[in-house]
Amino acid sequence: MYQTISIVAFAVTVGCLVLNCLISPCKECWRHPLRKLVQLFTLLFIEQKLSLMGVLRKLVYLLALLCFVVLAVTGFYPTIILGEHISGYLVMVHATFAPIFAICLAVLAVMWARNGCFTQGDWPWFGRIVQRVTLVKSTGEETHYQSSCLGQKITFWLIIFLALPLILSIIASMYPLFGTHWQELLLAIHRYTALVFALVVIVHTYLVIRTQTKQ
């Protein structure tokens, strides 16, 4: 069941992102794909112009990204590909990277929360959604850049919000507080939260990349 849901969820998410790429393509990417790839790669480096805090922020961000990849691979590979519970060395790697990821998330939450605040610039995009729903004519134009920013902010807060049940569900199960039934429930919460969390992170990363490549 979980295996099927996960596969479908990942497929739908990736499909949506590809569709988004096709619907609103990055013209520069098609013209100079190699250049864009290099640019994408350079996103992993620390820019010289960054302040100490900026460097720290980027380092933490990159570390969090690395941890996420490791956690996602170790967590989803056995469940999605092998169709079994996480065990063996994978669980050890998973448990080793998990606290690092938790720290990174906490640091990022503190450092990026201010950037994630919704501003008035985000409202026209919301307005457009409202207009579409209510069939009222648009009164203004908003850019993709703005919508990406809003998407980034939403996904950022979703990541912070989902991290709580993700972490607490598995930590709580380690204490002799919950019986077998609750253990199963906590494990299910961890698994399904992890799935949503992973999807949100993928979308967030996609939006960040799009924003960065358009700048």
Next chain:
Amino acid sequence: MRKGSILTGFLCLLVLCLSAPTVCLANEAVGVDTDQKLLGDESDGSRALSIHLIPLFSENEDGEKGEKIFPDNDPLLPFSTRWTCGGCHSYGIISKGWHFNSTAPSVVSGRVGQPWIFVDARTGTQIPLSYRSWPGTFKPEQVGLTAREFTRYFGRHTPGGGAGELETEDPDEIMREYISGKLEINCLSCHNAEFAHNQGECFLQVARENFRWATAATCEFASVSGSGKDMSDTYDPFMPEPPEDPKKVPPTITYRKTAFDKDNNVSFNIVREVPNHRCYFCHSNMYLDKEDAEKWSSDEDIHLTAGLKCVDCHRNGIDHNIIRGYDEEAGITQNPLAATSSCQGCHLPEGEDEPKAGRLGAPIPTHPGIPTVHFEKLTCTACHSGPWPRKETILTKTSRAHRLGTLGVNKSHLALPHINSPVFAQQPNGKIAPHKLLWPSYWATIEDQNVAPISFDTVTEVVAPVFVDIRLPASGDWPELTAAHIAKGLAALAKSVKSIPVYISAGKLYELDDSGKLSEEEHAAAKPYLWPIAHDVRPAAQSLGVRYCTDCHDTQGPFFFGEVAVDSPIAARRDTVKKMVEFLKVRPFYTKAFAFSFVFRPWMKIICLGSSAVLAGVLLLYALRMLACIAKALTERD
């Protein structure tokens, strides 16, 4: 018209009265070897105690029902359960029960169990035997033991039947069997609730080859003297003549005269629910974990302490198809209660039609903090049964292996056979369970890597004289054998057997190479025999993991890294040990690394909880700020 009705009624009554004894007699006639249920095989629903005031019957020289026994009969014969109990209870059906059917080839052997262990310290032999097809055990005939010899060695701790009733074709054995009789099913060994019942007598009678007298000897109103073993082949127990040698006493039974009532019936204190101490005679365990391992210093199984009886879970009907109590049994046995009588069946019942929880007062465990993966990888007994694991396994005595509860038993802790426990090992179903372990030591031949034990008679004849100078310890422990002794034994055997002789011990196969030197190698035939421990179940507060994960997941913890003693008569091999992890079929490095990760587990919890607190704080802070913004916006609009 009325007269006619009365006459008809009277005739019916007459017919019924006349037919009743006929039915009983017919029952008695067919009851022995048929699968037909008899008078006592089906309950009328009353839970009251059934009174057994019954006549005693012996078996005659043709193996058929003999005369009713009177205390002054001459010759006075022992009563036969086949003909005494078999009058109302189908002996044929009962004999197919688990305790009696080991020799039946069609019976599914089920989960491996405790073997019979044939021991001879002089020849360095300790070999697991069973008529059941349990991998790792040998059929008695493989070591040259006939059913009669097997009964002579091990009948002491059986409730009779099985090998004790197998027919023999050996003319010598037929003659001896005429004297000794067969070891019938001894109904009393389980169902006699009389305190004066002495099951230990069974050992004496079996040793004296008084098989026919064994059942009567155990009961409270008969005593048996003499020995069938001492009688000549021509001795006739049905027309006994005094033996030529006055020192030899023929098997003789004496009944307590007051046991017989005016009709010469005898009252048996028979109970349907077998008392625990009857089970204990064959199923006691003694864990030699301390110098003073007396009974009073250790507790019984928690179920018994809670007031249950063994037969509350190990139930059976008239077919005596008793529940062994393991998980997969429900798919093998015909016993309808098997599924609900295992640990899970009682403590974690499933069923939507009607609530099944709380049967026999069983508490429903919550297992707080135990990850559910444990229930997939471990049996219930892994955490709850047997002695608490220690750094090293401990020597264990069992009733059947060490003939506990019988006369003249060797009480030394080192008495053979050497059984080690608890050994945590993976079962064929993939689950880890605690086991008892026996390292087989025996002489064999090898041909195309197939190892076959050599007949014990040959070993005694050839090897024992070679080892005649070796001192046997009074403790019943192994003698001090050396590689040179083994080489000598193999050299002697090479002249007597057709294939290449080998010696199996301590998990190795020893053989002489072309130059006559002793070589050793690992071999599948030398693997230890393990059988699961089910009892004694410890209280929940003493189960593994009750303190912390490190009860098992510790880099030095006995569950994974305990030492399993390797047992062997070869002195040089005795100090070797194997790690428990080798029996668990898990990767040692991984297990160590995983156990090591628990050192950091508290840190991980603190870090994760701390991070969660920060995340929650940020969320709360910005949620409040957002609320403040909304409130401000609304205020400005107003």
